[in-house]
Amino acid sequence: MGIFLFFVIIIGTLGLTFIASKKTSSADDFFVADGKIGGVSNGFAIAGDFMSAATLLGITAILFGAGYDAVIYLGAPLGAFAILIFLMSDKLKALGKYSFTDIICIRLQPKPIRILAVVSTLSFSLMYLMVQIVGAGALIEVLFGISYTWSVVIVTSLMVLYVAVGGMLATTWVQITKAVLLLIGVTVLSLLTLLNFDFSFSSMYAEAQANHGSDGLLTRAGGLGLSTLSALSLGIGLCLGLAGSPHLLMRFFTVKDKASARMSAGVALSAIAYVNVLIFFVIGIGAVALVKGNPLYLDSGGAIIGGSNMVAVHLADAVGGEIFFGIMAAIAFATILAVVAGLMLTSVTALTHDLYTNVLMKGEVDQQKQIRLSKIAAVGLGVIVALLGIAFEKQNIAYLVSLTLAIGASTNFPLLILSMYWKGLTTRGAVSGGIAGLVLAIGLMVLGPAVWVDVLGNDQAVFPEAYPALYSVTAAFLTMVVVSVLDRSKEADEDRDKFKLMSTN
Amino acid sequence: MQRQWFYTGIVLFLFFVLVLGVPLFPEFFATGIFGPMNLGMLLFLVLHLLTPLLAFRYLKQRQGE
Numbered sequence: 181m182g183i184f185l186f187f188v189i190i191i192g193t194l195g196l197t198f199i200a201s202k203k204t205s206s207a208d209d210f211f212v213a214d215g216k217i218g219g220v221s222n223g224f225a226i227a228g229d230f231m232s233a234a235t236l237l238g239i240t241a242i243l244f245g246a247g248y249d250a251v252i253y254l255g256a257p258l259g260a261f262a263i264l265i266f267l268m269s270d271k272l273k274a275l276g277k278y279s280f281t282d283i284i285c286i287r288l289q290p291k292p293i294r295i296l297a298v299v300s301t302l303s304f305s306l307m308y309l310m311v312q313i314v315g316a317g318a319l320i321e322v323l324f325g326i327s328y329t330w331s332v333v334i335v336t337s338l339m340v341l342y343v344a345v346g347g348m349l350a351t352t353w354v355q356i357t358k359a360v361l362l363l364i365g366v367t368v369l370s371l372l373t374l375l376n377f378d379f380s381f382s383s384m385y386a387e388a389q390a391n392h393g394s395d396g397l398l399t400r401a402g403g404l405g406l407s408t409l410s411a412l413s414l415g416i417g418l419c420l421g422l423a424g425s426p427h428l429l430m431r432f433f434t435v436k437d438k439a440s441a442r443m444s445a446g447v448a449l450s451a452i453a454y455v456n457v458l459i460f461f462v463i464g465i466g467a468v469a470l471v472k473g474n475p476l477y478l479d480s481g482g483a484i485i486g487g488s489n490m491v492a493v494h495l496a497d498a499v500g501g502e503i504f505f506g507i508m509a510a511i512a513f514a515t516i517l518a519v520v521a522g523l524m525l526t527s528v529t530a531l532t533h534d535l536y537t538n539v540l541m542k543g544e545v546d547q548q549k550q551i552r553l554s555k556i557a558a559v560g561l562g563v564i565v566a567l568l569g570i571a572f573e574k575q576n577i578a579y580l581v582s583l584t585l586a587i588g589a590s591t592n593f594p595l596l597i598l599s600m601y602w603k604g605l606t607t608r609g610a611v612s613g614g615i616a617g618l619v620l621a622i623g624l625m626v627l628g629p630a631v632w633v634d635v636l637g638n639d640q641a642v643f644p645e646a647y648p649a650l651y652s653v654t655a656a657f658l659t660m661v662v663v664s665v666l667d668r669s670k671e672a673d674e675d676r677d678k679f680k681l682m683s684t685n
Numbered sequence: 686m687q688r689q690w691f692y693t694g695i696v697l698f699l700f701f702v703l704v705l706g707v708p709l710f711p712e713f714f715a716t717g718i719f720g721p722m723n724l725g726m727l728l729f730l731v732l733h734l735l736t737p738l739l740a741f742r743y744l745k746q747r748q749g750e
Contacts, residue, residue, distance in 0.1 A: 262693045
């Protein structure tokens with residue numbers, strides 16, 4: 181049944197992709213669906229773009245293992261969407277065209293900004309794509325029993341096909357379909373879980389507490405063992421990183437006006453808040469109560485079959501049997517496909533629109549060539565992502581997302597928010613701060629425990645903190661401000677004068 | 686202060702109280718409210734209800750302008 185549903189999802193989404201490809205003829209169609217997506221539809225697409233493998237699979241796994249501390253992961257999108265709705269959505273829609281870089285380039289010198297944004301967007305998107313591929317690989321491995329490596333190859337091939345063939349319209353349709361499926365899926369999963377306890381929260385929590393152990397950390401803080409600085413770093417990285425995520429920012433260019441952009445963000449926020457509440461209060465707790473220690477879901481070594489990222493789909497099996505397991509696995513798979521398609525499109529846009537068309541060719545590229553190059557870029561990026569996915573197989577996907585978001589928080593977010601709201605920002609300040617944030621975010625990530633110890637096999641991490649965002653974000657903002665204030669060049673005066681162009685009233 | 690900064694401030698304040706509550710005030714946030722719900726869980730719920738409410742209030746205000 182699970183296999184059948186997988187094929188339904190794949191064939192259905194591929195069908196949408198080929199229909200969309202018939203409606204995609206210009207670069208505007210390919211990159212931003214010609215700005216014709218409605219506000220509510222775009223809201224579901226944003227929710228679909230945001231709610232990744234980390235949301236359903238990774239955060240449930242963190243709740244399963246560490247309990248209450250998952251509130252940091254779940255609460256961060258609320259902060260991010262508050263920033264997007266209240267502070268950014270109007271300016272994004274009014275000033276952007278294909279990528280968030282277009283907005284910054286209105287007031288700062290385009291060439292250095294676009295090069296920086298391409299490096300940052302590619303670093304962010306490739307890491308984020310790799311995280312989704314890790315989740316998808318594990319999911320297919322559990323469901324089909326094929327090797328993880330082949331699972332990664334299959335998912336990557338599908339991802340390339342969606343983007344190369346259908347562009348933004350196909351990606352949007354896939355994301356809306358996935359968001360609706362996910363909302364229905366988590367609702368039914370929650371109801372079936374509660375039904376298992378006769379709709380008694382007290383019974384469910386009591387059983388979960390008993391399974392989780394006597395430390396009480398299921399509903400009390402402390403499960404992740406975070407210090408104050410680590411917690412702050414994780415919270416800042418997740419919240420500002422999401423607000424600076426290029427694949428989410430890009431979706432604000434696909435609607436027709438500012439009101440639709442605001443409506444999009446409001447709808448997305450509501451859908452995300454709804455799913456978060458169900459995961460936190462029902463699905464995560466239900467998984468601890470029904471999956472933890474259950475021999476049906478343990479391998480011969482006593483570990484969860486498919487790894488802890490699979491507890492949400494095991495819960496589906498526990499409360500709904502094999503058919504519902506298949507449905508939830510298929511929904512989780514659709515979830516991943518939709519996110520990877522959006523991320524791939526963002527990476528392709530950075531390469532072809534920002535780097536090739538605007539920096540190398542100075543805007544003189546015909547639309548058909550841009551689309552053709554985008555398709556070639558999608559194939560090349562797919563190969564890189566597949567290799568990364570294989571290297572990071574054993575990591576928790578929500579944890580990997582937190583590392584990835586540190587890149588968005590340390591480069592894109594400071595660049596965007598200071599461009600929009602601080603007159604004093606200059607090109608030199610923006611580029612220096614962006615480089616400082618990017619180098620620190622990636623450097624500390626590589627030197628930290630996730631890569632230095634877990635991937636490279638060293639005994640001890642050079643940078644002991646698991647979450648680098650607090651340091652890299654602070655460095656990025658400080659460098660941007662200090663360099664801009666000290667910049668007395670003629671170009672700096674022009675940059676400051678152009679701030680008036682950022683007004684959208 | 687413009688209202689969009691005020692609304693953003695409210696949401697970010699609640700979020701960072703939740704974040705800092707994890708390492709700094711674990712016992713306080715574990716204070717029971719009713720049934721299995723404790724203070725930390727209640728704050729989480731308030732954040733998830735209040736943020737969409739503020740967002741749609743803001744959308745309504747902007748539409749009226």
